[in-house]
Amino acid sequence: MTTFEAILLTIVTASTPLLIAALGELVTERSGVLNLGVEGMMAMGAACSFAAAVTFDSTVLGVAAGMLAGALMAALFALLVLGFAANQTGSGLALTILGLGLSGLVGAPFVGARRDPVPPVDIPGLSDIPVIGRLFFEQDLFVYASITLTILVALYLVRTRSGLTLRSIGENHTSANALGLPVWRVRFWAILFGGACAGLAGAYLALVYTRFWSPGMTAGRGWIALALVVFAAWRPGWVLVGAYIFGAATVLQLHAQAAQFGVPSQLLSAVPYLATILALLLLSIRHGRAIGAPGSLGVPFVPDR
Amino acid sequence: MKADVPPSGPPLVELKGISKRYGDLLANDGIDLSIEPGEIHALLGENGAGKSTLVKILYGVIEPSAGEIRWEGRPVTIGSPVEARALGLGMVFQHFSLFDELSVAENIAVALSNEWSLSTVRSKLGEISRTYGLALDADRAVWTLSAGERQRIEIVRCLLQNPRLLILDEPTSVLTPQEAEHLFTTLDRLSAEGCSILYISHKLEEVRRLCRRATILRAGRVVATIDPRASSAREIAALMVGNEVGEVRTDAPHQVKGEILRVSKLSMPPDGLHGQALRDIDLVVRSGEVVGIAGVAGNGQSELFAALSGERLADRADAIVIAGKPSGTLGIDARRRLSAAFVPEERLGHAAAPSHRLSENTLISHAAIEVSRSGFILMNAARRVARSIVQSFDVRTPEGDPQARKLSGGNLQKFVIGREIIRKPNLIIVDQPTWGVDAGAARLIRQALVDLSREGSAVLVVSQDLDELFEVADRMAVIHQGILSPLKPIGEWTKEAVGLEMLGVAQAQGGTRAV
Numbered sequence: 001m002t003t004f005e006a007i008l009l010t011i012v013t014a015s016t017p018l019l020i021a022a023l024g025e026l027v028t029e030r031s032g033v034l035n036l037g038v039e040g041m042m043a044m045g046a047a048c049s050f051a052a053a054v055t056f057d058s059t060v061l062g063v064a065a066g067m068l069a070g071a072l073m074a075a076l077f078a079l080l081v082l083g084f085a086a087n088q089t090g091s092g093l094a095l096t097i098l099g100l101g102l103s104g105l106v107g108a109p110f111v112g113a114r115r116d117p118v119p120p121v122d123i124p125g126l127s128d129i130p131v132i133g134r135l136f137f138e139q140d141l142f143v144y145a146s147i148t149l150t151i152l153v154a155l156y157l158v159r160t161r162s163g164l165t166l167r168s169i170g171e172n173h174t175s176a177n178a179l180g181l182p183v184w185r186v187r188f189w190a191i192l193f194g195g196a197c198a199g200l201a202g203a204y205l206a207l208v209y210t211r212f213w214s215p216g217m218t219a220g221r222g223w224i225a226l227a228l229v230v231f232a233a234w235r236p237g238w239v240l241v242g243a244y245i246f247g248a249a250t251v252l253q254l255h256a257q258a259a260q261f262g263v264p265s266q267l268l269s270a271v272p273y274l275a276t277i278l279a280l281l282l283l284s285i286r287h288g289r290a291i292g293a294p295g296s297l298g299v300p301f302v303p304d305r
Numbered sequence: 306m307k308a309d310v311p312p313s314g315p316p317l318v319e320l321k322g323i324s325k326r327y328g329d330l331l332a333n334d335g336i337d338l339s340i341e342p343g344e345i346h347a348l349l350g351e352n353g354a355g356k357s358t359l360v361k362i363l364y365g366v367i368e369p370s371a372g373e374i375r376w377e378g379r380p381v382t383i384g385s386p387v388e389a390r391a392l393g394l395g396m397v398f399q400h401f402s403l404f405d406e407l408s409v410a411e412n413i414a415v416a417l418s419n420e421w422s423l424s425t426v427r428s429k430l431g432e433i434s435r436t437y438g439l440a441l442d443a444d445r446a447v448w449t450l451s452a453g454e455r456q457r458i459e460i461v462r463c464l465l466q467n468p469r470l471l472i473l474d475e476p477t478s479v480l481t482p483q484e485a486e487h488l489f490t491t492l493d494r495l496s497a498e499g500c501s502i503l504y505i506s507h508k509l510e511e512v513r514r515l516c517r518r519a520t521i522l523r524a525g526r527v528v529a530t531i532d533p534r535a536s537s538a539r540e541i542a543a544l545m546v547g548n549e550v551g552e553v554r555t556d557a558p559h560q561v562k563g564e565i566l567r568v569s570k571l572s573m574p575p576d577g578l579h580g581q582a583l584r585d586i587d588l589v590v591r592s593g594e595v596v597g598i599a600g601v602a603g604n605g606q607s608e609l610f611a612a613l614s615g616e617r618l619a620d621r622a623d624a625i626v627i628a629g630k631p632s633g634t635l636g637i638d639a640r641r642r643l644s645a646a647f648v649p650e651e652r653l654g655h656a657a658a659p660s661h662r663l664s665e666n667t668l669i670s671h672a673a674i675e676v677s678r679s680g681f682i683l684m685n686a687a688r689r690v691a692r693s694i695v696q697s698f699d700v701r702t703p704e705g706d707p708q709a710r711k712l713s714g715g716n717l718q719k720f721v722i723g724r725e726i727i728r729k730p731n732l733i734i735v736d737q738p739t740w741g742v743d744a745g746a747a748r749l750i751r752q753a754l755v756d757l758s759r760e761g762s763a764v765l766v767v768s769q770d771l772d773e774l775f776e777v778a779d780r781m782a783v784i785h786q787g788i789l790s791p792l793k794p795i796g797e798w799t800k801e802a803v804g805l806e807m808l809g810v811a812q813a814q815g816g817t818r819a820v
Binding site: 165167175176180292295 | 365386388390398401403404405406411415416422
């Protein structure tokens with residue numbers, strides 16, 4: 001394996017959690033709910049998945065625990081913003097703070113533990129193609145799952161009846177309610193889906209990417225996932241592209257640090273975050289407002305009955 | 306005056322004793338209403354009379370507090386719009402229930418039951434469009450369409466479900482006269498085919514054109530059921546309002562003198578994604594006259610108001626000249642100091658701060674003038690100003706100095722207009738002065754604007770209400786897609802001519818949109 005191939009492989013690994021979390025948040029936001037708690041749900045997903053995986057020595061159970069933890073956190077958020085029509089920004093920030101704190105508690109007994117690598121799925125024949133072979137056909141199951149998820153989310157939103165209902169509710173919940181569409185029910189499931197995806201992204205971080213757990217290991221990836229949704233103008237395909245750009249930025253700055261360009265390493269570590277800010281800035285300069293944003297995004301829904 | 310429609314079998318729908326209470330407010334109070342098969346029945350009433358509440362109850366959007374609904378003689382409960390549609394009800398909402406970013410076909414499919422796929426919607430859409438002459442492009446995004454086209458989507462959406470009863474809530478409020486006439490033709494045809502129609506409006510003329518029976522609501526109660534063709538407009542208006550509303554008097558002696566506002570070659574890029582650009586606007590408003598600007602909503606009225614008030618600045622100072630001073634690049638306060646006053650369209654949140662008291666709300670536009678000194682608020686002066694506005698403009702307030710949001714729409718509008726007029730500005734620019742305001746308040750506001758002009762001020766009124774402009778304006782122009790038609794004396798305009806300008810047909814010679 002050449003260094004170049006190795007870099008490409010790590011880019012895929014770095015991009016996958018961003019992609020999964022951003023897809024979940026995209027569905028939540030397309031239903032009109034802004035959940036700023038991705039970082040918190042991801043941290044809980046990482047901690048719970050790692051705890052379960054070590055305790056039961058099972059990656060499958062670990063992943064299930066991570067997704068469940070993310071979904072439970074999301075259910076709490078749904079209770080606040082749907083049940084009590086609470087402010088979504090405030091509730092989301094609270095969820096992040098809660099998740100980061102709670103994950104420390106859950107994960108404390110497991111600091112220092114390690115998991116074995118998850119074996120990649122080798123597609124015989126295809127994986128022997130030079131350079132792109134291993135890149136495309138010898139990845140772990142999560143990578144294939146994340147790509148499949150992107151396609152499924154895109155098809156769901158554009159092609160299915162239920163996806164149309166979800167988009168309509170996100171676009172204008174007052175109209176949707178007047179037509180009798182189930183605003184609360186659709187949003188509840190969209191929020192839960194977002195939570196499960198964030199939890200899965202967290203599980204991937206803990207079980208595949210680092211294979212250990214430490215407090216604060218999500219390191220702002222939840223926020224990058226949030227920015228990705230805006231960057232992608234709420235389109236799944238662009239989320240995929242964006243996730244890989246940011247994943248590449250994360251990996252390349254590591255290699256740049258190793259190569260010792262004389263640039264402070266702290267500055268290089270900041271590159272993915274600076275790229276996030278820059279992307280948001282460019283988008284807002286070009287369009288005045290975020291393009292593609294669902295019309296009811298972040299607005300609490302209170303019907304008059 | 307009682308209407309006589311011979312009953313043949315049970316009425317299609319019958320409402321008995323429908324009431325709806327919101328806290329202390331009784332929005333509907335024991336309403337009885339029946340609609341025969343194939344009948345076009347009007348529901349008449351002022352803004353706030355409870356019409357919208359009643360039809361939302363009928364359509365299952367709102368639960369009634371009391372009362373019974375019978376469908377072909379059987380008692381039914383309509384728990385949601387889905388149930389209403391299953392019964393055979395269709396509704397065209399006043400503020401459309403459409404989704405701007407979705408396509409026409411998607412907007413229709415989303416309201417239909419699951420067996421409708423996008424492709425069946427597309428083919429059926431073509432069929433219905435041809436049958437009823439309601440042209441629609443299935444793949445256009447809704448935000449690119451005119452109000453008339455949007456309404457067509459709502460109507461087609463209902464027709465696809467073969468409704469027995471079609472409810473239309475103030476359908477012509479956003480249409481040009483030509484589009485409205487086209488709608489009436491469609492409704493006549495539907496009625497002839499046996500579909501009942503409940504037609505909600507506050508416009509007498511069109512109700513007389515369409516309906517044989519009208520139920521009149523006032524303050525949540527049924528005051529009469531009449532044949533609108535057999536009653537005079539004056540009688541019906543009196544029933545709606547409770548007492549007779551006088552007409553605005555514009556005959557006071559007045560003299561048109563020098564120009565106060567001159568706008569020349571004002572252009573502005575659109576503000577935001579779906580905004581409208583302004584293109585080469587020329588406009589002069591002189592002392593002593595009321596100038597009106599008509600147009601269908603969204604054709605640049607709010608952009609023009611923002612440019613004139615200084616909420617958005619022009620790129621040249623001389624694009625807008627107020628009282629002889631180039632002001633295009635001046636902010637709002639600087640323009641106020643030139644004795645200009647501005648009343649934006651939205652009362653709550655734009656013209657007034659909802660949670661602030663009326664006295665505090667005087668600061669919004671009086672700050673530059675008299676209720677603050679060296680950055681400190683003169684609270685007593687503010688209260689005094691608020692009191693005198695309340696007295697001079699008959700603002701009915703629940704207590705001495707209430708929060709702005711506690712006032713009804715009409716009273717708050719009197720307050721925000723009064724707040725500007727009481728300063729005796731040389732120039733006042735008002736966007737939609739009587740939108741959603743009851744007839745009494747509307748008359749008072751229009752009279753106050755006319756009186757101000759007769760005392761020598763220049764008054765510019767931007768409005769979607771053509772009747773209003775014909776009542777108050779001395780000269781008028783029409784705005785369409787950011788272009789202003791020439792200003793002409795009001796006597797030289799006919800409603801038809803205004804309608805053509807509103808559609809852009811006069812500009813484009815042949816028209817960009819088929820009606």
